[in-house]
Amino acid sequence: MFIQPGQRIVLKLSGEFLQGAQTHGLCWDTLDRVCRMLVELPQYQWIVVVGGGNFFRGKQGAEYCGQGVADTMGMMATHFNGLAISAGLNALGACVSVMTARMVDGMGEPFHVMNADRMLKAGTILVCTGGLGHGAMTTDTAAVVRACELDACCVIKGTSVNGVYSHDPKTHPDAVFYQTISCDQAIIQRLGVVDMTALVLAKSHQKSIIVFSLNHELGLRGVLEQSIPYSIISHQKEA
Numbered sequence: 001m002f003i004q005p006g007q008r009i010v011l012k013l014s015g016e017f018l019q020g021a022q023t024h025g026l027c028w029d030t031l032d033r034v035c036r037m038l039v040e041l042p043q044y045q046w047i048v049v050v051g052g053g054n055f056f057r058g059k060q061g062a063e064y065c066g067q068g069v070a071d072t073m074g075m076m077a078t079h080f081n082g083l084a085i086s087a088g089l090n091a092l093g094a095c096v097s098v099m100t101a102r103m104v105d106g107m108g109e110p111f112h113v114m115n116a117d118r119m120l121k122a123g124t125i126l127v128c129t130g131g132l133g134h135g136a137m138t139t140d141t142a143a144v145v146r147a148c149e150l151d152a153c154c155v156i157k158g159t160s161v162n163g164v165y166s167h168d169p170k171t172h173p174d175a176v177f178y179q180t181i182s183c184d185q186a187i188i189q190r191l192g193v194v195d196m197t198a199l200v201l202a203k204s205h206q207k208s209i210i211v212f213s214l215n216h217e218l219g220l221r222g223v224l225e226q227s228i229p230y231s232i233i234s235h236q237k238e239a
Helices: 028-039 058-065 067-091 113-121 139-149 183-188 196-204 219-224
Strands: 008-013 045-050 096-100 125-129 154-159 180-182 208-213 231-234
Touching (some): 008 139, 028 067, 028 219, 045 113, 096 113, 139 154
Parallel strands (some): 045 125
Antiparallel strands (some): 208 231
16 A cells, blocks of 8 residues: 555544653644644645543543543543644644544534545544543544544554564564554554554454654654655555
């Protein structure tokens, strides 16, 4: 595969990435850099799905308040990042709309496939918050679901690592880098770079997932021009 101008792409942004070098919260320089990358690539149709781990993770509060409440808090956390990305894109003159699976007054509009499709065709950058609107599902899974619903060619996951490795390269210097790996193999090896449920959905709906480092100076443009390292988690079986 590779992505052609005019195609629709889901960009999954983790909250962990948006906190930059901080221990929590938003790094405004990181946010601004991501917004500029998107604005500089208007030849693609962008769907941005954001996580909220820089503010709260559902796993953190489950023991205290129960998994259901903790998951709801995690979904609310994604709104902070969605509003910030929307504001950043607006400041750069982009046409942007926020759609959410978990409504809060003043926080965009409910996610609706037909409305989202019209916006994307008109050149609007769509920012999706609230995950899938219910617990037990990560925002990785939400990204794959939005790719299926909106007929995106793939999911691109921007991280702080330049692709998929056999082990965490930060703690295992001898970790093997995978240029291409199947969803089946990523599941079997429990690589952890993408949620298991997301991988199963990607395989069944034939959506590949590209993993790369947004910290690279060329960022999104680099992966789309194939000039920086990246990995493809392919829905196809390995030969």
